[in-house]
Amino acid sequence: MTDSLPGSPSGPAGGPGRRLRVLAAMSGGVDSAVAAARAVDAGHEVTGVHLALSANPKSFRTGARGCCTVEDSRDARRAADVIGIPFYVWDLAERFRQDVVEDFIAEYREGRTPNPCLRCNEKIKFAALLDKALALGFDAVCTGHYATVVRTPEGHRELHRSADLGKDQSYVLGVLDERQLAHAMFPLGDTRATKEEIRAEAERRGLAVARKPDSHDICFIADGDTQGFLAGHLGSAEGDILDEEGRKVGTHSGAHGFTIGQRRGLRIGHPAPDGKPRYVLDISPVTNTVTVGPAEALDVVALTAIRPRWCGAAPTGPGRYTAQLRAHGGETPVTAEPDGDTLRVGFAEPVRGVAPGQAIVLYDGTRVVGSATIAATERAGAPVG
Structure with missing residues (x-):
């Protein structure tokens, strides 16, 4: 196997020493800003783009913990100005609503537990965004993910874990196919630098996002209250909490408020016969019931x-x-x-x-x-x- 060079995608557009047209997805955070700067350092023609993912940005998280806010758009623009690259905001709000937000709600409605970040990478960053980038003549999309694209001697492209396993994000990129990998660039994936070293690099480059906190939680849930968000979209409906034998041990206000393996917040009025904690074992949206039991039943x-x-x-x-x-x-x-x-x-x-x-x-x-x-x-x- 031959590792790709930092800053160069392992696709048909990429190759050692070739100057590429690169679209850098800039979330407004430190990782994507440093990734864009490294792509410039590698000699590529880089354009920054921030994805507007909400028709009403204030409905998403404000402050430093999100990735889809008005503040993030401004931070991304300032970073692009410092790096010295063109910058645009692309409106993908409707696509994001359909492919990520509505999918998230529908999955919980059916009693499943989705990963919206993985769906966003699949449907937005490496489908909608990449397709638009290629149509406009760009060779690759650059992001601040910690992962590595490798080209084999036979010319195939593979996705590998980041050099620093502690920061590896290959799990949320596991939905990418070989065609998408051929046009993906992850300039941070080959580095073993700690997050503090990445922040120090951002400071040396004069990027104001150097000390911006990392994003957490689900970006489209403004207050971080997932259960409240789901209740607002799916409503409340009282149902039974059952034990493994089907006996009623409590009630709930909506099966969508639970996840498999959950222990806290069950609000069961009396302990299990053996006194041990109980966990959510099953969620049935059809009957609006939640089944609980011992840890070993998981x-x-x-x-x-x-x-x-x-x-x-x-x-x-x-x-x-x-x-x-x-x-x-x-x-x-x-x-x-x-x-x-x-x-x-x-x-x-x-x-x-x-x-x-x-x-x-x-x-x-x-x-x-x-x-x-x-x-x-x-x-x-x-x-x-």
Whole structure:
């Protein structure tokens, strides 16, 4: 394998020493600003763009914790001015509403737990944005993600973990296919610099975002209250909380307010017979019920996932990999076998906190094999939807 050069995509447009037309997606944060500056340092012709993702930006988070605010747009513009590159704001609010916000609400309505950041990367940054960039004659889209694109001796493009595993963001990029990777540029992925060193670099460059806090939470939920956001869109409907035997142990105001593995906020009036904590085991939007039980009942031994997306050629049979089940989670050994539009995964050891709607991303060493959306899990041989 041959690592791509920092600042150069490993696609047909990219190659050592070639000057590229690069569209830098600038969120208004420090990572995307430094990534854009490094692309300029690499000799590319860079244009900055900030994505306006809300028709009413004040409905999104204000302050420094979001990534879609009026303040972020201004911060991105100031960074582009300092770097010395052209800057534009592109309105993708309607596409974002349809593909990310409405998808998020619909998934919770069906009792699933989606990852909106992963969906945004798939549908917005590397679909809508990339397609528009290519149509305008750009060679690549540059972002501040911590991941690495590698070109093999055969000319294929692969997505790999960041050089600094502590900052790796390949999980939320696992939806990218080889065509998209051929036009993706991640200038921070090859660096082992700490976040403080990235901030120090931003300060040396005169970027005012050097000390801006990292974004957290879901950008389109203005106050960070996910349950309140869902209740506002899905309404409140009282339902039962049941134990594993189907006995009523409490009530709730909406099944959408729960996630698999949740322990806190269950508001069950009396403890379990053994005195141990209870966790959410299942969510049924059809009956508006939530089932709770002991921690060991969360052990998942296998799952079925749908809509696989492969970062290169799809596997042709069963294989051994490691899997990551959440953005900041660790890896676990698995066996996986694709079957058309589904993926069957078995775990070497039981895992917990696995919910339909989440993404599972497969790795072969540091290489991202692909991702899929969890549709159903199996616990002790019994399927749980």
